[in-house]
Amino acid sequence: MPYLLPPKLYNDLAHWWPLLSPVEDYRDEARSYHQLFSRHPRPIRTVLELGCGGGNNAYFLKQYYEMTLVDVSPRMLAVCAATNPECTLVHGDMRHVRLEQQFDAVFVHDAVSYIATEEDLRLMAETAAHHCVRGGLVFMAPDFLRESFREGVDHGGSDDNQGRGIRFLEWTWDPDPDDTTYTVDFAYLLKQADGTVHAEHDRHIMGLFSRHVWLSVLEDAGFAPLIEQLVSGEDTCDGPTVMHAVTGTRT
Template identity: 50%
Template sequence: MTEDYRFYGDLAEWWPLISPPDDYADEAAVVASALDSADLPVREVLELGSGGGHNAVHLKRRFTLTLADLSPRMLAVSRALNPECEHVEGDMRDLRLGRAFDAVFVHDAVGYLLTERDLAATIATAFAHCRPGGAAVFVPDHTTETFAERTEHGGGDGDDGRGARFLGWTWDPDPDDTWVRTEYVLLLREKDGSTETVHETHRIGLFGRDVWHRLLAAAGFEPMVLTRRDGPDDAPRDLLIGHRPG
């Protein structure tokens, strides 16, 4: 899981520069629409694997958010950005808060689940926290049907002279297993102009729509898939949505 990666450990403070919150606005709007597909008015939302809170920056304008993540350092970043939101440290596979929400949201942190067992456990967590009539929205980076080798890059600069740039390269070394590989290279610039280069390998889970549908249904959800493109040149991306019967 994410605790094994420097991105979410000692490098967490760099996250607002590596992947600036403004970059999440369009996707957060799509997620908000998916959350609103619930059969009840959505006000209270639990986000599992909330990371640095960059989706929350946008979603909190519409919803009351509870943000849960495994990494205390990422939660610290999120608290600075979203002080009005409740933050909880916990693992999406077994978190139990003892209360329900109108909707549950899991962004790309779900990609760090590499087995059907872990994915099923997280879906069960979402179901346990979802009110009857509510919805759970999962946004993995890829499903088997949408996966294609790709590269990505980004980053930004702070007001204090610090800056970050990243390059990511994702491919599938073995099509017969349930994960793909992403190589990340970070270039980090400190206030004094000194720089550090970091390389890190991540494993990202890859499951087909049939697996998602089966596991969502087994948990008690009514499953559906929404496939979207950000632009004409962008790869398709699946949102997996589970509606909890009222």
């Protein structure tokens, strides 16, 4: 299965992104990333983010680092530019982009979850290695590892001060546990300023790889890899929010 970019949320519906995923929701998560970056033995000043999307993490991280932001969707880059006008933005695919610069850290947030095959995962890791200085850090935040995957349902949304609003239902499920993908179906209700509402369905095909695959891919690309657990945000009824981070030091 090829690398797939969901055609609606990051294209025709990209202008709804700030209401579907408000930047303020990323404050605690970005703080966790900054704390991890700060612990790295080699000081981090410059950061390349692959798959920056709307730039919500960069909005908080740019106060600490010089950020260069790459995304494959021109419309999401436009959203990102409105949030982060002081950052360098580049249109490119995380599997193939090549810049004439190396960075102290390469950061790939949950956009890495759209890598659906091991072949493409290796291409993305090679991109990270190409742009990372010796002793630098690679940091990736897949939504799930194969061992941590669980099906579930989520919902959310918000409104702006012009009368527009979005509400969504998110359904995560795995139609074939024997392959390297799972499915996330979104249902959006989109309210315009005049009160009209319409619905959209958007299917996202996501990649799912084991700890062994992640570690071997990064090691083959030239990193000393590690999988860490980060606690982010407030506790819920199920306990604190725990994320798996795939990290590595460039050798």
